[in-house]
Amino acid sequence: MTVTILDVAKRANVSKATVSRVLNDQGGYSEKTKRHVLKVMEELEYNPNAVARSLTNKRTQTIGIVLPDLISSLTTSFLNEIEAVAHKAGSSVIVCHTESKGTKTMKYLQLLHEKRVDGVILASTILKKEYYDYIKKTKIPMVLLSTDSKYPVSSVTADDYAAAYMATKYLIQQGHKKVGMISGNKEEWIVGNHLPRVEGFKAALLDNKLSVSEKHVVYGGFSCEDGAAGLTQLFKQVPDLTAIFTENDEIGMGVISAAYQLGIKVPEEVSVIGMDNVKFCEYLNPPLTSVSLSHSEMAKKAANLMFEIIESNKAVTNCIVPHRIVERQSVSKK
Amino acid sequence: MTVTILDVAKRANVSKATVSRVLNDQGGYSEKTKRHVLKVMEELEYNPNAVARSLTNKRTQTIGIVLPDLISSLTTSFLNEIEAVAHKAGSSVIVCHTESKGTKTMKYLQLLHEKRVDGVILASTILKKEYYDYIKKTKIPMVLLSTDSKYPVSSVTADDYAAAYMATKYLIQQGHKKVGMISGNKEEWIVGNHLPRVEGFKAALLDNKLSVSEKHVVYGGFSCEDGAAGLTQLFKQVPDLTAIFTENDEIGMGVISAAYQLGIKVPEEVSVIGMDNVKFCEYLNPPLTSVSLSHSEMAKKAANLMFEIIESNKAVTNCIVPHRIVERQSVSKK
DNA sequence: TTGTACGCGTTATCAG
DNA sequence: CTGATAACGCGTACAA
Numbered sequence: 116m117t118v119t120i121l122d123v124a125k126r127a128n129v130s131k132a133t134v135s136r137v138l139n140d141q142g143g144y145s146e147k148t149k150r151h152v153l154k155v156m157e158e159l160e161y162n163p164n165a166v167a168r169s170l171t172n173k174r175t176q177t178i179g180i181v182l183p184d185l186i187s188s189l190t191t192s193f194l195n196e197i198e199a200v201a202h203k204a205g206s207s208v209i210v211c212h213t214e215s216k217g218t219k220t221m222k223y224l225q226l227l228h229e230k231r232v233d234g235v236i237l238a239s240t241i242l243k244k245e246y247y248d249y250i251k252k253t254k255i256p257m258v259l260l261s262t263d264s265k266y267p268v269s270s271v272t273a274d275d276y277a278a279a280y281m282a283t284k285y286l287i288q289q290g291h292k293k294v295g296m297i298s299g300n301k302e303e304w305i306v307g308n309h310l311p312r313v314e315g316f317k318a319a320l321l322d323n324k325l326s327v328s329e330k331h332v333v334y335g336g337f338s339c340e341d342g343a344a345g346l347t348q349l350f351k352q353v354p355d356l357t358a359i360f361t362e363n364d365e366i367g368m369g370v371i372s373a374a375y376q377l378g379i380k381v382p383e384e385v386s387v388i389g390m391d392n393v394k395f396c397e398y399l400n401p402p403l404t405s406v407s408l409s410h411s412e413m414a415k416k417a418a419n420l421m422f423e424i425i426e427s428n429k430a431v432t433n434c435i436v437p438h439r440i441v442e443r444q445s446v447s448k449k
Numbered sequence: 450m451t452v453t454i455l456d457v458a459k460r461a462n463v464s465k466a467t468v469s470r471v472l473n474d475q476g477g478y479s480e481k482t483k484r485h486v487l488k489v490m491e492e493l494e495y496n497p498n499a500v501a502r503s504l505t506n507k508r509t510q511t512i513g514i515v516l517p518d519l520i521s522s523l524t525t526s527f528l529n530e531i532e533a534v535a536h537k538a539g540s541s542v543i544v545c546h547t548e549s550k551g552t553k554t555m556k557y558l559q560l561l562h563e564k565r566v567d568g569v570i571l572a573s574t575i576l577k578k579e580y581y582d583y584i585k586k587t588k589i590p591m592v593l594l595s596t597d598s599k600y601p602v603s604s605v606t607a608d609d610y611a612a613a614y615m616a617t618k619y620l621i622q623q624g625h626k627k628v629g630m631i632s633g634n635k636e637e638w639i640v641g642n643h644l645p646r647v648e649g650f651k652a653a654l655l656d657n658k659l660s661v662s663e664k665h666v667v668y669g670g671f672s673c674e675d676g677a678a679g680l681t682q683l684f685k686q687v688p689d690l691t692a693i694f695t696e697n698d699e700i701g702m703g704v705i706s707a708a709y710q711l712g713i714k715v716p717e718e719v720s721v722i723g724m725d726n727v728k729f730c731e732y733l734n735p736p737l738t739s740v741s742l743s744h745s746e747m748a749k750k751a752a753n754l755m756f757e758i759i760e761s762n763k764a765v766t767n768c769i770v771p772h773r774i775v776e777r778q779s780v781s782k783k
Numbered sequence: 784t785t786g787t788a789c790g791c792g793t794t795a796t797c798a799g
Numbered sequence: 800c801t802g803a804t805a806a807c808g809c810g811t812a813c814a815a
Contacts, residue, residue, distance in 0.1 A: 119792055130802045135794060144800060162587070165563045166503045167792030170807045175500065177543070177564075187728075191521035194528075198546045207543045207564065209511070212532045229499045230511075230541065252494070339732045372732040394521075398673045398706040400734040453808055464786045469810060478784060501808035504791050 118159045127155040138163060169231065178421060179227035181211040181220060182238035186337065186365050188393040192410040193238055193260065200418035206233065213240070221245060228253050233425050236260050236417055242268060256424045260417040261410070263433075269424060271416045271434045273408040278438040279315030282360050282388050282406045285440055287323050290449030291358035291386060294320065297345035297370065298362045299337040312362050312390070337362070342369020347377075357385060357449055364389040364396055367403050371445065375400075382447035392441055402443035412436050452493045461489040472497060503565065512755060513561035515545040515554060516572040520671065520699050522727040526744040527572055527594065534752035540567065547574070555579060562587050567759050570594050570751055576602060590758045594751040595744070597767075603758060605750045605768045607742040612772040613649030616694050616722050616740045619774055621657050624783030625692035625720060628654065631679035631704065632696045633671040646696050646724070671696070676703020681711075691719060691783055698723040698730055701737050705779065709734075716781035726775055736777035746770050 120138070124131045129148060136144055137152045155161075169175045180197055182190065194210065201208045209232065211223040220237075224246060227235050234256035237246070242264035250257045250268075259270035286294050296316045313332055320327040330352040335341035342361060346369070350356060361367040367389030374381050381387060381401055389396065392407030413436050423429040454472070458465045463482060470478055471486045489495075503509045514531055516524060528544065535542045543566065545557040554574060561569050562583075568590035571580070576598035584591045584602070593604035620628050630650045647666055654661040664686040669675035676695060680703070684690060695701040701723030708715050715721060715735055723730065726741030747770050757763040 117792095120794095121792075131793080132795085132802060132804095133800090136801090139794085148800085160586070162559070163563055164565060164792050166500060166509065166565050167807090168794075169500045170504055170792080170809095171794045173807085187521045187525035190525050190528075194524075194544060195546060198544055202546075207545070207560065209541045210528060210532055210544050211541070212529055212536075225496070226541065229497055231498060231500050253496070339729070343732075368729065368732050372734060372736075375734040395673070395702065395729065398677075398702050400706060400709040402706075451808095454810095455808080465809075466786060466811075467784090470785090473810085482784080498808055501791090502810080504793095504808080505810045507791085 117164075118161050119164070120161070123152065123155050123159055123161050126159060127152050173231075174233055175231050176206045177209060177230070177232045178206055178425075179209045179211055179223070179230075179232045179235040180238060181213055181223045181227075181235060181240065183213050183240055185239060186363065186391075186393065188364075188395065189239075189391065189410055193414040196411045196414035197236060197418040200415055200422070204422045206422075221249070224249055224255075228255055234258070234421050236421055237262070238417075242266060256421065258417050258421050258424065261413060267431045269420055269429075269432045271413050271420060271436065273413065273438055274435050275311035276315040276318075278390065278406050278408060279312040279360070279362075280319045281315075281438065281440060282390060283316045283319035284323070285406075286358045286360060286386065286388060286446065287319065287325065289358075289386065289446055292325055292449070293353060293356050294325070294331070294358040294360065295349045295353055295356050296332040296360045296362070297342060297349060297366050298332055298334050299341070299366070316360055335366075337365060339365050339369035339372065342366035343373035344369075346370040346373045358446070359385060359387045361387060361389050364391045364393040364403060364405055367405065367445075368395065368399060371399055371401070371403065382445050386446040386449075388440075388446055396441075396443065399445075401445050404441065404443045404446045406438055406440050408438050409436060451498075452495050453498070454495070457486065457489050457493055457495050460493060461486050507565075508567055509565050510540045511543060511564070511566045512540055512759075513543045513545055513557070513564075513566045513569040514572060515547055515557045515561070515569060515574065517547050517574055519573060520697065520725075520727065522698075522729065523573075523725065523744055527748045530745045530748035531570060531752040534749055534756070538756045540756075555583070558583055558589075562589055568592070568755050570755055571596070572751075576600060590755065592751050592755050592758065595747060601765045603754055603763075603766045605747050605754060605770065607747065607772055608769050609645035610649040610652075612724065612740050612742060613646040613694070614653045615649075615772065615774060616724060617650045617653035618657070619740075620692045620694060620720060620722060620780065621653065621659065623692070623720065623780055626659055626783070627687060627690050628659070628665070628692040628694065629683045629687055629690050630666040630694045630696070631676060631683060631700050632666055632668050633675070633700070650694055669700075671699060673699050673703035673706065676700035677707035678703075680704040680707045692780070693719060693721045695721060695723050698725045698727040698737060698739055701739065701779075702729070702733060705733055705735070705737065716779050720780040720783075722774075722780055730775075730777065733779075735779050738775065738777045738780045740772055740774050742772050743770055 120131050120134050124134045137149050198208050213219040236258050238260040247266045263272050298313050317327050333345045333348045335345050389403050389405040392405040396403040396405050454465050454468050458468045471483050532542050547553040570592050572594040581600045597606050632647050651661050667679045667682045669679050723737045723739040726739040730737040730739050
C-alpha cells in the first residue's frame with residue numbers, strides 16, 4: 116500500500132531509526148547514509164504520516180478556531196490572518212462554525228480536544244463557565260479573539276467601549292446634538308452582562324450634556340436588513356435625529372441603502388458612522404466613515420499569541436488593539 | 450496523564466476490547482457491562498483519542514479545502530456550507546488558503562496528504578497536471594468546486610459561459626447596443642486555456658450582430674478597486690458605452706462607486722450588471738442587478754459529493770448548478 | 784459475551 | 800554513527 120518509513124529503511128538497508136533521524140534531520144549520521152536515505156525516499160515517493168507522528172509526538176500541528184455567524188468580511192479577516200500565521204508556524208487550522216446561538220460551541224470544544232488540536236482560538240464568543248472549566252481541565256491552550264472574559268484566559272480584543280465613545284464624540288464634535296444608535300442583538304454580545312458599545316455611546320452623550328434615553332438606541336441584528344429596519348425605527352423613536360452611530364458597518368450599509376430608497380440624503384440630512392472599517396466602506400455611496408478596529412490585526416495577534424503559548428507556555432496575556440476613525444463622506448458638519 | 454481506553458478497562462475490570470466495543474457501540478456485550486463501562490467512562494472523564502483511532506482506521510474524519518484569495522462573501526459561502534455538511538457527516542475541515550498566485554497549492558496538497566485527510570475540495574483553482582497527477586497517485590478523493598478541468602475529476606461548477614451570455618443578452622434585450630465588460634485577471638481564471646465569461650459575453654454580442662472587439666473588455670483584478678479603475682479605462686476605450694457587464698459583483702460595486710464619484714448616473718447613463726449575486730448587491734445605491742450563481746448551493750453540492758465519494762466510492766461526477774438573473778435597479782432600458 | 788495479541792507508522796531510549 | 804525495541808492509544812481478528 117502506502118510506503119512507510121519501514122519500507123524506506125529496508126530498501127536503504129538501514130533501520131527505521133536512522134530513516135527517522137534523517138527525516139527530521141536530527142543529525143547523528145554520516146553524510147553518506149543521509150544522501151542514500153534521501154535518495155531512497157525519493158525513489159519510493161515516501162510521504163510521512165502525520166497521524167502516526169502525532170500519536171507519539173503529542174502534537175498535531177493543528178489548531179482549531181471556533182466562531183459564530185459573523186459578517187463575512189470579519190470571518191474572512193479572522194480566518195485569513197490566522198491561517199497565514201498558522202501556516203508559517205507549520206500548522207493547519209480546523210474551522211468550527213457555531214451558528215449564531217452558539218449551542219454547538221461546547222460540542223466543538225470536545226471535538227477539537229478529541230482531535231488533539233494543539234490549541235483553540237475562540238472568536239467573538241462569550242466564554243461561559245462551562246467552556247472555561249473544560250479547557251482548564253483538559254489544559255487546551257486557548258486564546259479569546261474579540262471577546263473578553265472574567266476568567267484568566269489570554270485574549271486579544273478591541274476596546275469596544277472606548278471605540279464607541281470615540282465614534283459618538285466624533286459626531287458630537289461635528290456639531291450633532293441629536294444622535295441615535297443602531298445596535299446589534301442584545302443577547303449575543305453580552306460580555307459580563309453589559310453592552311460596551313452601547314455604553315460607550317451613552318457615556319459620550321452624557322459627558323457632553325446631550326440627551327440620551329433608551330429611545331435613542333434600537334436593538335436588532337447585525338446585518339444590512341437590520342440596519343435598514345433600524346433606520347425607520349429610530350426615526351420613529353426620535354424624529355429630529357441628525358446623526359446615527361451603527362454598531363457595525365453592515366448595519367451602516369443597511370441604513371445608507373434604506374436612506375437612499377427613502378429619499379433621505381446622507382450625509383446632508385443624516386450623518387452615519389459605522390464600526391469595523393470593513394473593506395466595502397470605501398465603495399458605498401457615500402463612502403462610509405467608520406471606526407477601524409483592525410480585525411486582521413487582532414486576528415494576527417491572537418494567532419501569534421496562540422503559538423507563543425503552545426511553544427513556550429507563555430503566561431496569560433490580555434492585549435487590546437488600538438482603534439481610530441477613518442473619515443470618509445457619510446458624516447457632515449452640522 | 451490523560452486517561453486512555455486502558456485505564457477505563459482496568460477500572461471496569463474488562464478488557465480494552467470490550468471498552469472499545471461499547472465505545473463504538475458495535476454490540477456483542479451485555480447491557481450490564483455496557484452500563485458499567487459507560488459509567489466508568491463518565492467517572493474518569495474519558496475522552497477518546499481521534500489521532501490513535503485514525504492511525505488504525507485509516508480515516509481521519511477530516512477533509513481539506515484549498516481556496517485562493519476570493520471575495521470574502523464567496524469564501525464565506527463556500528466555507529460555511531462545506532463546514533456544515535462536513536459536520537453533519539461527522540468530519541471537520543481544514544482550511545488552506547493559497548494566495549492569489551496559487552504557488553502554494555501543491556504544497557498544501559502534500560500537507561493535506563501528510564495529514565491523511567479523507568479528501569480535498571479544490572475551489573476556484575485550475576487543476577494543473579501536477580495536481581492531477583498527485584491526487585491520482587495518492588488516490589486522495591477530490592472534488593473541484595467552481596472550476597472545471599479536462600481531467601476525470603468530480604466537480605460542481607456553474608456554467609460560466611452561459612451565465613455571461615445570459616447577462617449580456619439581458620443588457621441587449623433592454624435595448625443596449627454598446628456594451629462593455631470588465632473582466633478579472635487573465636491568468637487566474639484560465640480554464641482549459643480560455644475565459645468562459647469573456648467568451649460568453651462576446652458570443653452574445655456577436656449573435657446579436659453588435660460590435661465586439663478586444664476594446665470592449667478590460668482585464669484587471671477581481672476587486673472593487675479594479676472595478677473602479679476598469680470603469681474609466683473602459684470609457685476611454687469605448688466612449689459611447691451605455692452598459693457594462695462585470696465579471697463579479699465586487700467589480701460591479703467598484704464601478705457603481707466610481708461612477709458616483711465621477712458624477713456618472715447609474716443606471717441613467719450607464720447600466721451595470723454584475724455576477725455572483727452576492728449578498729451586498731441589494732444594499733448598493735443603486736441595488737445591483739446580478740446573475741445569481743448560488744455559490745452556497747454549489748458548495749453544498751460539492752461537499753455532499755465529497756462524502757459520497759469517500760463513503761461509497763462514487764464514480765466521477767460533474768454537476769452544473771443553474772443560474773438566473775435577479776433584477777434590481779442598476780440596469781435601465783435604452 | 785469477553786479477552787488476547789497484534790498491527791497501524793513514528794519517535795525515542797538505550798545499547799553497541 | 801547505528802540498530803533493536805519499547806512506547807503512543809486504539810481497533811480487530813481470533814480464540815476462548
